[in-house]
Amino acid sequence: xxxxxxxxxxxxxxxxxxxxxxxxxxDSAFETIAQTRASALFxxxxxxxxxxxxxxxALAIRHAVPASYSLREYVVAGGLMxxxxxDTDAYRRGGHYVGRILKGEKPGxxxxxxxxxxxxxxxxxxxxxxxxxxxxxxxxxxxxxxx
Numbered sequence: 001x002x003x004x005x006x007x008x009x010x011x012x013x014x015x016x017x018x019x020x021x022x023x024x025x026x027d028s029a030f031e032t033i034a035q036t037r038a039s040a041l042f043x044x045x046x047x048x049x050x051x052x053x054x055x056x057x058a059l060a061i062r063h064a065v066p067a068s069y070s071l072r073e074y075v076v077a078g079g080l081m082x083x084x085x086x087d088t089d090a091y092r093r094g095g096h097y098v099g100r101i102l103k104g105e106k107p108g109x110x111x112x113x114x115x116x117x118x119x120x121x122x123x124x125x126x127x128x129x130x131x132x133x134x135x136x137x138x139x140x141x142x143x144x145x146x147x
Contacts, residue, residue, distance in 0.1 A: 013039075021048060023055065030059045038065055045070035045084075053077050057126075066130055072121045075146060080126045081134075085115030086143075119143040 001017070008015040016036060018029040033041060043049055043056055050071065057078045060067040069075065069082040093113060101107055121144040127134050139145055 023052065026052065026055065026059070030063055033065055034063050041065045041067040043067060043069045043074065053079070061126065061129060064130055066132060072119060072144065075121045075123045075126075075144075078123060078126055080123055080130065080132070082121045083118060086117040086119045089117040090115060122146065 004015050004017075016032070016038060018032055020026045020029050041060055049056060050073070053069075053071075053074045054077050056069075057067070057074060060080070061078065066080050067074075069079045069084075071084050072082045072087075075082045097107075097110065100110060120138075120142045122134055122139065122142050123146045124134065125147065
């Protein structure tokens, strides 16, 4: 949260943190988003949110709030964009760890690794619905563009 607060202050903005653990709380959060006229939304990684990704995407579009998500599956479901660690790379790295263990290394002696490959994904149909134009330079560096 400190990083988010620092980043928003640097941009002259204010972060509003909303929490939800029920669908009713999701609806209430979107009412708050509408009332405060939030200019953007970030949906964090959370199993509860993931299981309701279609609802979150639909509400963001209905309220015309550009939203960024923690996983590309939200973008596949119609969300605007995601920037997240690559699942493919994580699985490959996991396989590498398994190989090392099968060769006799002790898991407790192996270093933990942080993700090193991230993927930027855009949904152009959603951008159009929100009347947003994604700059060509961003589209050029995107790992995936869904049309």
